[in-house]
Amino acid sequence: MTYIRPQFRHPNLPANELGFTRKDYEGALSTLCAGCGHDSVSAAIIEACFELAIEPHRVAKVSGIGCSSKTPTYFLGNSHGFNSVHGRMPSVATGANLANREMIYVGVSGDGDTASIGLGQFAHVTRRNLNMVYIVENNGCYGLTKGQDSATADVGSASKKGEPNPYEAIDLCSLALQLGATYVGRSFSGDKAQLVPLIKGALAHSGFAFIDVISPCVTFNDTPQSTKSYDFVREHREATGKLDFVPMRKEITADYEPGYTQEVTLHDGSVIHLYKTGQGSVRDRDGALSAIREHKRAGRILTGLLYVDPDSQEFHRTLGTVKTALRNLDVAELCPGNKILDNINNSFR
């Protein structure tokens, strides 16, 4: 066995504003199958966090169970992490977020973890507009348990087993849109040019940012009859348009190309520029839903940023919670005493 990552890096590795290089955002060496799409998603997350100069200690990675849910080990090795139980990442993320709203929450899940066992949790975290990034690494199968069809497998799609899937597929982007997600995108693990800015936008977004990344399982579901294979996705993919993310810190002279058709200023002041090929506003929830449907009917997979509401009200604002992280409150603030408790109780009488 010689599967060990060397310590050396390119001598000209660029550094970000914090003086960190990509190496500072790496994690342990992946143990997934060679060629798994999930590893590319990890690389895209590393790239996005590096480019945004996010301090690794400010990130909390949360996940459930699955090959996809294992991946937080393989990126951001200097960040916090919680690998929870199958389908239960949303509740762990919710609890953590409520306790410490100052962290950046990055959830990674699979199509099994989200659309099967975790569907209920997914629905509720979405409707609460919890401030987090929620990435599904969607391979249409349960990779970790040897490739059974998942709930996102398309009708007729067949994995290595060869049996066409008889059931209707859950479209997670449509579901997220219906349930009130405030940032929705779809991408492909094999297209970092699209995926990295999409993740950067999601990290900057205040509210629930959902990205469905089609991420082929090379071992069990990269067959000619699968609609989640590298070849199929490449041939049937259509992008809403090119996407540029301009962080707030950068001046307006930043190196985005002119000629964009839409511009969205996010909560933190950063800007997304869209070079849309088709018609339709990225602020139009219904339009997004019908665009997904129409593309699907035409046998195409629509990718890109589908919807964003930059002015949404995230969970803490809805609840009117305290502005600081709970760990920064002292005992007096956290525990106001019997007198105040009595007052509260009396107000209900």
Place this chain on the structure above:
Amino acid sequence: MKPTNIQDPEFFHRVIDCQYACPAHTPVPEYIRLIAAGRYSDAYLINWESNVFPGVLGRTCDRPCEPACRRGRVDDEPVAICRLKRVAADNKDDIAARLPKAPGVKNGKRVALVGAGPASLTVARDLAPLGYHLDLYDEQSKGGGFMRSQIPSFRLPEQVLDEEVGYILNLGVVTHFNRYVDSLKGLLGQGYDAVFVGSGAPRGRDLPKLPGRQEADTAIHIGIDWLASVAFGHVTSVGKRVIVLGGGNTAMDCCRTARRLGGDEVKVIVRSPFADMKASPWEKDDAMAEDIPIIDNHVPLEFVVEDGRLIGMKFDRVEARYDANGKRSLVSTGEEPAFYPCDEVLMAIGQENAFPWIERDIGIEFDQWEMPAVDRVTFQSSNPRVFFGGDAAFGPENIITAVAHGHQAAVSIDRFCRGENVAERPLPGTTLITQKMGIHEWSYDSRVEIDRRYKVPHAEKALALGDRHVEVELGFDRDTGYKEAERCLNCDVQTVFTDSLCIECDACVDICPTDCINFLETAGQGEAELRSRLRIPAVNLEQPLYASGALKTGRIMVKDEDVCLHCGLCAERCPTSAWDMQKFLYQVTKAAPIL
């Protein structure tokens, strides 16, 4: 950019930085792996086939390979390639039985070799197994050329040289030692089928016009003549205070030898700034470690003589100025001349070629600097029967260059004697073999160690300075040799890409620790444009790009070879084996396979 033609033997050769930089193109990583495996004899023989003097070179080589070593681009210092060669030589078994022998029946061709330095000896080694009758002439009493007369025994023990010269002379070479060839015409007249001139660059420069030069003659010596006199035991002592003039390796050998012959106050005084000195950095370090100050920016003005005796030297203090083209001039600071007292002066200020024994009417053209016209590839002179090599061909270089010349001259002589076109060169021998043994398993040690370069231990100073025969460097022991060998990145194990297998999953891009691999759209752009567009722009133009043909998406794979660690992770992470790690063995064209 066009897809890379990996059939061209020079493409992967170039990736093996050390081997490519070695004038004789020694398969460095191949022998380093053998050292790590404890197969010292095999490691020695790979060297011997290629550079003929592994034991000598493992101690004295100028090591052009080391500045080229890839490790130096990702780590502080290159692999100690040269000193590993010595590990092979020191630890080998008796390999005499594995060496080639001269055939019992000769091929009927006679070749004369003038000078018994590394160039001629290489020609002899390459031609003897083919049945040539070889006459080797040297004015010295033993073979080895400058390796014997110039390189001091504290750097190169005599028995190491004797052994390796012996391997060649034992191939049935007829030696004519103590024989100065005073006429090439005469030699040609003896009916040789070819003559090889490996007579070196035997004349040391003097300062004939400097005031005091004649008066102080007995206390002033030409460095290389003096070193030869020491080597052959004609000089056994030197004055207490010695000035060595010059800044090259000869100056370093002179001053260190003087320290061993009774020089207590030995100084090197050089015209140029310290940083511009020609001597290798390690030679300077070794000299300074023996309490020899190096005084730079001093131009000799005068040998100061009192009562007919040398008492010191005067120098003008200068400063280096560089013009817009970087050309240096040494400008006097205008200060008082500096005076340094001394008893003897050794002049190591350069060497020249001299061919007083070659007549100018035998078809060999000489240029205005009295250098013969010699073809850079074939080493043939304008007299087709006469070939040159080593320092005699293009001026003073080093042993490994002389060896490299020797190989090519031997190819030419052999073709010439067989009536073949000398300009047509046979291709180098190459093999490319997969190293895959299983998942995560390669037949080479793909793990990249982080060890810093190990230092070679030295003999105790007092002991070394007391006796010029005590070797200063002790060489790596086996354990350290192993650890140093493990620093090698195995640059000969090539990443070989098969376009048709790639599914463009990006796994190799993501795993590559040094960001070598890219998948790019190209609209027929050239290499320069692509270089600027890589994940990390490929600014090192000495390193090639490796480009595939168009893949399924129309993109191409472009790999910058510059800092690839040959770790094999790309191939391990590739689901389709589009990447494979394959060992490329390149063997330079020789007159015949030796082993």
